Amino acid sequence: MDAESVLIFVLAAIAVVAVVRWVAGRTGLPAAALLPLVGIGYALLPGPNVTLDPHIILTFVLPPLLYSAALDSSMLAIRRNLRTVVSLSVVLVLLTALLIGTGFAWFVTGATLAAGIAVGAAVAPPDPVAALAVGRRVGLPPRIITVVQGEGLLNDATALTILSVAVAAATGGGFSAPAAFGQFLIAAAGGAAVGAAVAFVVRLLSRPLSGDPMLANAVSLGTPFTAYLLAERFHVSGVLAVVVAGLIVGHHAPRAATGAGRLQTSAVWRLVDFLLEGLVFLLIGQQLPEVLRGLAAYKIGTIVVAVAITAGVVLLLRPLWLLLTLLVPDALQARRSGAPVAREDLVRWTVRDVVVLSWAGTRGVISLGAVFTLPLVTETGAPFPARDLLVFCAFVVVLVTLVGQGLTFAPIVRALGLRADGNDQARLRNEARSASVEAALDALDELEEQEHDDISVSVIETMREQLQTRLSRYRDRIDLLRDNEDVTGPPVSPQYEAALHVRRVALDAQRNEFLRWRDAGWLPDDGLRVLERELDHEERLLPDRPTRR
Structure with a gap:
């Protein structure tokens, strides 16, 4: 395609993304689930198509999307739920890859354990974009949002590390469990160290650049690519480096950035998310012809078995793992406790929570990008074991979870009645507002006692009256919220x-x-x-x- 054709294609893609987003806003359906369907429809039409380049996805698309998500996440909330987040983003990803690999080795002709683990690692990490978009719209409780966010930030590093080890084994590099575990630890620790170092430098730059929002935005846009490339140069996890840098920078941004800088940076990253997410989800559907092209060499029975193993493990293992790691430990803790404590104080997670978290495991472009990185041949020159079949299995899992679970996520959440306590959240925000105004009033009192010659008493009194009016409004709102605690949602x-x-x-x-x-x-x-x-x-x-x- 020449430059003009590429420009026309990009403009058409942006127009499609905008229209689908408008439709999603009117219907309540997630755009991340609708765009692949549009992409499939386009792929079936005659004309040029775009083949997904995994290296472009992993280098140019994944870092900014992960960094933006990390900026919007809460490092403190993830730390409070660290056990659950690590359980899902590390242990569950590893189990998913091993079970799928074992299934391929036993039941799929032509596949090996290493090749099966490779596709298992590719489809193991959920892409929570669709689930989070729906979850925020329907008002999911913050603890579920935090777990989904934290899992989505950390599981890619685990999956890509497992994938690299499996590919090395499948192509003739051999496999050693201790060596693989050591490689994973080095990649994780090194990636975290690189991310922390990049965040430290960004924090040093944020002070002198805070007066110029344009320069601050330029640094912000360059940070994820710097962290990723630096980590990859040291052969550690670039994904984890980006996530750690984003979490640290986002945690300290309220102190380092100015108001104008924060507003502009937030607007820039929202636009980046909108364009990149829309384009990559549109590209997912367009890969259908490429995926189907290599299936002619496989029997229908082999294809069915391979898809059943991949999709079955992905769909069934997650709820089972959540049941064993969330509900069972809380139930045992409640049984061991002899004190007459209310059930909601003993059991943190419920069956409804497990159902929602299970249905939030949608896969996305990372799974496709990862599986497309599988080499065509091994070191001996032989074809990579069942590569085309592995790619097809990953594509089916992405479609089933992204479209199937994505389109049904909101109805399930509404049917379960699982919503955040809007009344409680509004009360907390107004209490924080009241505390901030009281702090401002105390600062005015201190300023008045210092008797500055250039600040008249009337100026301080005018500001004090404005703050007192605001404080009175916040306190009235708090009283109204407390008087209506049994009402669903904040009172009108x-x-x-x-x-x-x-x-x-x-x-x-x-x-x-x-x-x-x-x-x-x-x-x-x-x-x-x-x-x-x-x-x-x-x-x-x-x-x-x-x-x-």
């Missing part, structure tokens, strides 16, 4: 909604007046942009939904 405040309506009417009137001045030639466009930016920041402070403030 007619006075607050009326105040919001009045503020929006006033902002619209100001914006229209600025435009009238500009159109009359009294206000230049650069002045209009400055004044519009002021109104935009005021409007951004208003909640989208008053009942969820």
Whole structure:
């Protein structure tokens, strides 16, 4: 394809992604599940198609997506749920790869244990994009969101390390369990060390660059690629380096970055996520012709058995593992405790939690990118064992989980009635707001005692009155939330909604007046942009939904 054709194709792809996102917003269906279906439809049409390049995916797409997800994650919340996160992102990934590898070695003609472990490692890590998009929309409890986020951040490093070891064994490099375990530890520890070092440098740069949001954004965009490439140069886990760097930088960003920098960085990464996620999910569906091309050499029975083993282990092992690692330990702990403690204080996880976490195991582009990295031939020159069949199995698992589970995730969550306590979350936010205003009032008192010559008492009093008004509003809101603890979701405040309506009417009137001045030639466009930016920041402070403030 020439440059003009490539540009047309990219613009068409962006247009498709935008339309699908609009449809997803109107229907409530996840775009990550709809885009592969659109990609399959395009792949079946005559004309040029795009073949997924695994090295481009792993080098240019995976690092920014992981880094953005890490920036939005909570390092403290992941630490609190570290046992569950490690259980899913390390142990479950390893078990999935081993079980699929064993099944291929026993029941699939032409496949070897190493080749089966390779495809098992490729399909083992869930891609939580679709599940998180739906989960946030339907209001999943924070503990489930945290586990899904943490698992999605860490499992790729485990899977790709297992994949590299399995490929080395399958291509003639031999396999040693102690050596493989040592390689995994070195890759993980080295990747974490590189990520921490990159985060340290970024934190050093954040202070001097905080006054220029453009430079801060440039550093932010370059950070995931720097961490990934540096780790790969040292032959350690680039994925884990990106994740660790993102978690550390995101944890310290509230102290290091300015308000303008945070707003701009957040907007930039939202756009990056939108474009990259949309394009890669669209590419998944377009791989159908490439995947089907190599299946002619296999019998139907062999294909059915291979797909059944891969999909069966992926779909059945996850809920079983969650049952054994979450429900059983809590039940045993509750049985051993003789104190008359309420059941909800003893059992942290419920059957509903396990069902939702099980259904959140959607696979995505990482699985396809990983399986496409399987070499065509071994070191001896022989074809890689059952490569085309392995690629097809991975493709089927991605479609089954991404489309099947992705489209049904929201109805299942609603049917289970598993929602976060919006009342409690709103009360916590308003208590934090009240505490921040009280801290500001204390700072004003200290400022007044210092008797600065350049600060008049009237200025301090004006600010104190504004803060007292705000504090009174927050405290009234807290009292309203406490009086309605049994109500599902935060209670509706007619006075607050009326105040919001009045503020929006006033902002619209100001914006229209600025435009009238500009159109009359009294206000230049650069002045209009400055004044519009002021109104935009005021409007951004208003909640989208008053009942969820």
